[in-house]
Amino acid sequence: MEWLVPFILTVITASTPLLLAASGELVTEKSGVLNLGVEGMMLVGAIAGFAVTASSGSAILGILAAVVAGVLMSLIFAFLTLSLMANQVATGLALTIFGIGFSALVGSKFVGFAIDPLPALSIPGISAIPVIGPILFGQDFLVYLSIAVVIGVGWFLAKSRAGLVLKAVGDSHHSAHAIGYSVIKIRYLATMFGGAMAGLGGAYLSLSYTPMWAENMTAGRGWIALALVVFATWRPGRLLAGAYMFGLISVMQLHAQGAGIHVPSQFMSMLPYLATVIVLVIISSDRAKIRLNAPACIGQAFRPAQ
Amino acid sequence: MVRLEPRRQHSQAMVYLSPVLAIFMTLVVGGIIFAFMGKNPFDALYTFFILPINNSYGISELFVKATPLVIIAVGLAMGFRANVWNIGAEGQLTMGAIFGGGLALYFHDSESALLLPAMFVLGAIGGAFWASIPALLRTKFNANEILTSLMLTYVATLFLSFLVHGPWRNPEGFNFPESRPFPDAGLLPIIYDGTRVHLGTAIAVFVVIAGWLLLSKSVIGFQLRVVGKAPQAARHVGFRQKRMVWFTLLLGGALAGLAGLFEVSGPIGQLQPQISPGYGFTAIIVAFLGRLHPVGILFGGLIMALTYLGGELAQITLGLPNAVTGLFQGILLFFLLACDVLTKYRIRFGSIAAKGRTA
Numbered sequence: 001m002e003w004l005v006p007f008i009l010t011v012i013t014a015s016t017p018l019l020l021a022a023s024g025e026l027v028t029e030k031s032g033v034l035n036l037g038v039e040g041m042m043l044v045g046a047i048a049g050f051a052v053t054a055s056s057g058s059a060i061l062g063i064l065a066a067v068v069a070g071v072l073m074s075l076i077f078a079f080l081t082l083s084l085m086a087n088q089v090a091t092g093l094a095l096t097i098f099g100i101g102f103s104a105l106v107g108s109k110f111v112g113f114a115i116d117p118l119p120a121l122s123i124p125g126i127s128a129i130p131v132i133g134p135i136l137f138g139q140d141f142l143v144y145l146s147i148a149v150v151i152g153v154g155w156f157l158a159k160s161r162a163g164l165v166l167k168a169v170g171d172s173h174h175s176a177h178a179i180g181y182s183v184i185k186i187r188y189l190a191t192m193f194g195g196a197m198a199g200l201g202g203a204y205l206s207l208s209y210t211p212m213w214a215e216n217m218t219a220g221r222g223w224i225a226l227a228l229v230v231f232a233t234w235r236p237g238r239l240l241a242g243a244y245m246f247g248l249i250s251v252m253q254l255h256a257q258g259a260g261i262h263v264p265s266q267f268m269s270m271l272p273y274l275a276t277v278i279v280l281v282i283i284s285s286d287r288a289k290i291r292l293n294a295p296a297c298i299g300q301a302f303r304p305a306q
Numbered sequence: 307m308v309r310l311e312p313r314r315q316h317s318q319a320m321v322y323l324s325p326v327l328a329i330f331m332t333l334v335v336g337g338i339i340f341a342f343m344g345k346n347p348f349d350a351l352y353t354f355f356i357l358p359i360n361n362s363y364g365i366s367e368l369f370v371k372a373t374p375l376v377i378i379a380v381g382l383a384m385g386f387r388a389n390v391w392n393i394g395a396e397g398q399l400t401m402g403a404i405f406g407g408g409l410a411l412y413f414h415d416s417e418s419a420l421l422l423p424a425m426f427v428l429g430a431i432g433g434a435f436w437a438s439i440p441a442l443l444r445t446k447f448n449a450n451e452i453l454t455s456l457m458l459t460y461v462a463t464l465f466l467s468f469l470v471h472g473p474w475r476n477p478e479g480f481n482f483p484e485s486r487p488f489p490d491a492g493l494l495p496i497i498y499d500g501t502r503v504h505l506g507t508a509i510a511v512f513v514v515i516a517g518w519l520l521l522s523k524s525v526i527g528f529q530l531r532v533v534g535k536a537p538q539a540a541r542h543v544g545f546r547q548k549r550m551v552w553f554t555l556l557l558g559g560a561l562a563g564l565a566g567l568f569e570v571s572g573p574i575g576q577l578q579p580q581i582s583p584g585y586g587f588t589a590i591i592v593a594f595l596g597r598l599h600p601v602g603i604l605f606g607g608l609i610m611a612l613t614y615l616g617g618e619l620a621q622i623t624l625g626l627p628n629a630v631t632g633l634f635q636g637i638l639l640f641f642l643l644a645c646d647v648l649t650k651y652r653i654r655f656g657s658i659a660a661k662g663r664t665a
Contacts, residue, residue: 036452040636076640084310085651086643089391089452093590094643098636104629215629220460227453266468273457277443280454285447303312 007255008135012143013209015247017042017201017218019146021225022232022239023153024197028074029229030157031190032170032297033081036092038198039222040099041073045199047103047110050206050213054113063142063203070199071192073099078191082184085301100216110213117211118142142204147240149197154236166190170295173302183302198222220273227276231283233293242279249275310651320649325595325602327648328641329609335637345624353623354616354630364615366501370573371614374399374565374582376510376607378589380517381561383598385554388533392555394440394455395562396586397462398433402563403570404466405432407577410492411474411485421491425567433563434556436462441555445548451555459586467579474577485577494572506568510607513561517600526553562586583614584632591639610635 021038028035035041048069053062077095080086118140157163166186169176173183201221206213224246232239253268284290336354337347358364378395385392392398406429413421439458443449467483476486494504521527532539533550569581592610596602617631 080640080643084644084647086646090386090590090594090639091643093393094636094639097587097591097632097639101629101632101634101636105627105633108627108629220457223453223456227457230450230453264468264472266464266471270461270464273460276457277439277449277454280449281443281447284449287448290448 003255005131005134007251010251010254011244011247012135012139013247014251015244016143016146017204017209017221018225018228018246019150019201019240019243020142020204021198021201021222022228022243023146023150023236024194024201025225026229026232026234026236026239027153027157027166027197028190028194029298030170030234030295031166031187032173032295032300032302033078033187033191033194034088034092034299035074035077035095035191035194036089036226037073037077037095037099037222038194038225039218039220040096040103041070041195041198042202042205042218042222042225043099043103043216044073045070045202046206046217047107047202047213048199049203050113050115051106051110053207054110054115059116059118059207062207063200066199066203067196068199070195070197070202072195073199074191074195075188077195078188081301082187082191085303088299088301096222104215107213107215111215113213115207115211118208140208142200142208145200146204150236150240157236167295170297173297173300177302177304183304187302198225201225224272224276227280230290231279233283233289234295235293246272246275309654310647311654312651313649316649320645321597324645324648325597325606325642328595328638328645331641331645332634332638335641336634339630339633343626345626350620350624350626354620354634355612357623358612358615358619363501366498366503367615368608368611369507370502370504371611372607373504373507373510373572374569374585375589375592375610376604377506377513377565377568378558378562378586379592379596379603379607380513380600381554381558382589383593383596383600383603384517384521384530385558386593387530387598388550388554390551390554391452392437392440392455392558393452393590394437394457394459394586395558395589396582396584397455397459398436398559398562399566399569399582399586400459400462400466401436402429402433402566403577403581404462404469405429405435405563406567407485407488407570408474410488410571411577413492414486414489416489417491419491421489422494422571425492425571426564429563429567430560431563433566434560436563437555437559438552441552444551444555451551455555466577466581470577470579476576483579487576488571492571493575494568502573504568504572506565506572509564509568511604514600514604517603521600530554562589588614588635591635591642594639594642613638 021042025035025038045066049062049066052065053059073095077091080091081088120138120140157167165181169181169183169186177183202218205217228239228242228246231242250272252271256263256268333351337351340347340350359368382392382395406425409425409428436458440451440455443454444451470485471483474485476484494506496504497508566581570577574581588610592603592606595606595609613631613634617628620626620630621628
């Protein structure tokens with residue numbers, strides 16, 4: 001049983017970046033905006049967090065930088081799609097292409113740098129309790145934040161007035177506009193929240209998961225986060241479950257070798273991507289469920305009638 | 307205050323002007339970025355965009371790099387017109403290279419003139435097969451083709467890596483993850499001596515012409531244009547969305563597969579873990595730069611090919627990281643999309659009140 005605790009710990013660390021990025025994208029999509037640039041925003045968040053942490057020695061500053069970087073990236077997207085009414089799919093792709101290039105450019109100076117990983121919480125006595133201690137009371141602060149974010153998003157969308165307005169904007173922008181809500185402003189804010197969370201997810205990768213910078217280190221996690229939102233049918237509770245399921249799948253390759261399963265490593269590495277496809281198929285084939293939960297205006301440009 | 311006012315009709319002038327404007331703005335921003343990196347912006351831009359093509363060999367290399375971009379982008383543009391977002395062309399390119407290249411490896415001592423044509427066919431089949439998966443999942447199970455086609459790109463790349471590290475590794479090599487070199491009969495002939503310009507480049511020009519005819523003269527081309535512009539109308543007239551999905555994905559996949567085969571049987575000459583510097587993704591930008599029109603794509607492909615050459619040269623002579631290429635490509639796509647607004651809207655200065663109300 002001594003393998004169990006380290007195993008659960010790796011599942012948690014693999015799930016956290018997905019959970020952060022997907023929570024943000026869920027809010028963005030609920031407002032009717034489809035931002036496919038999650039991968040690019042995560043990468044820019046990862047390098048911003050790493051560069052600032054490595055230069056300043058402060059992980060707090062690094063995390064703040066990652067959030068700011070993610071928000072700035074999302075603002076590029078918001079300006080193009082919401083103010084200039086550019087196609088959201090194409091702009092999201094552009095954001096990812098730009099993010100890959102930009103992060104690699106800035107990151108070229110930081111390859112090979114080493115930083116201390118984010119410190120784990122340590123409560124004397126409690127964190128030392130076998131099994132429960134390290135799992136529940138021995139994580140770094142971004143892990144707790146990711147759980148808090150998804151719970152907060154759940155509360156916001158279901159219980160708060162602002163959340164209701166956001167959903168109204170996503171479901172029927174013309175009605176929301178007619179009642180007097182500023183559709184564009186609300187969508188800007190929702191997109192910026194998505195950017196902030198993607199930036200945080202990226203920072204988790206470069207500050208905690210593998211405390212270093214490598215080109216393209218997100219390796220498709222931004223896209224998996226997008227798929228997770230569909231998998232969760234835009235519901236935060238299912239998002240939490242989905243992110244942990246994907247975390248589990250993606251660490252299986254690390255543990256398969258140890259368990260004596262000899263499959264070429266490339267096939268093990270395919271698992272998260274194949275799982276994403278399979279999960280998408282299972283969820284999407286239930287058309288009624290998708291129609292019921294998907295924001296009705298997703299991906300559509302809004303221009304108030306004059 | 308700045309406002310956007312819808313035009314009654316798309317501006318024809320802006321259709322042609324906006325890509326030019328986007329390129330100009332990219333150069334300005336590029337110069338600013340170079341200045342930030344401590345380089346003289348004019349020197350850097352010269353190195354990036356002029357120096358690579360100021361001799362005939364450079365121009366021939368431009369054609370070599372543009373070949374896969376143009377071939378892939380023509381296929382993708384058909385899908386984008388019909389709102390089918392195949393962004394997994396990189397994976398389809400890889401599968402084309404595996405299928406066609408696999409044949410060359412199987413017949414590695416062949417001298418048959420039939421080998422190369424057979425590789426073409428298998429390359430196209432490989433790409434179309436890989437694209438048929440998102441097509442099937444979209445039409446049968448309603449799964450978003452953006453995500454499925456992209457996920458399959460990772461799978462294809464890993465599969466190629468498995469093959470060249472394992473079963474297809476060159477038994478006479480030095481344990482490098484590479485296949486045998488293809489036999490001469492499996493290599494594309496060079497069509498201009500002293501350069502690397504190969505038969506695939508000529509085929510790319512043919513693809514452009516064929517794509518143009520398909521779009522302007524055929525029934526399915528007409529349907530593609532209507533589905534993209536007025537999906538509701540298309541449904542009323544009875545155009546079948548599913549057929550569009552299948553047609554555009556299979557065509558896009560086949561062309562991407564062919565482009566992948568051309569890379570491995572042309573400039574590379576064998577299978578190796580990395581066979582493309584992201585042509586499948588860059589082709590998306592090429593398609594938009596060419597305004598989703600095959601002839602425009604020809605020019606778009608040449609311009610994007612230049613960013614690869616410029617990036618390589620800037621890396622050697624100025625010590626700039628290769629990532630500058632991707633950065634330029636992303637910025638160009640931003641400006642293209644932003645300038646696109648000019649074809650549909652007029653920019654007006656002043657508030658609505660100043661102009662008086664027009665209902």
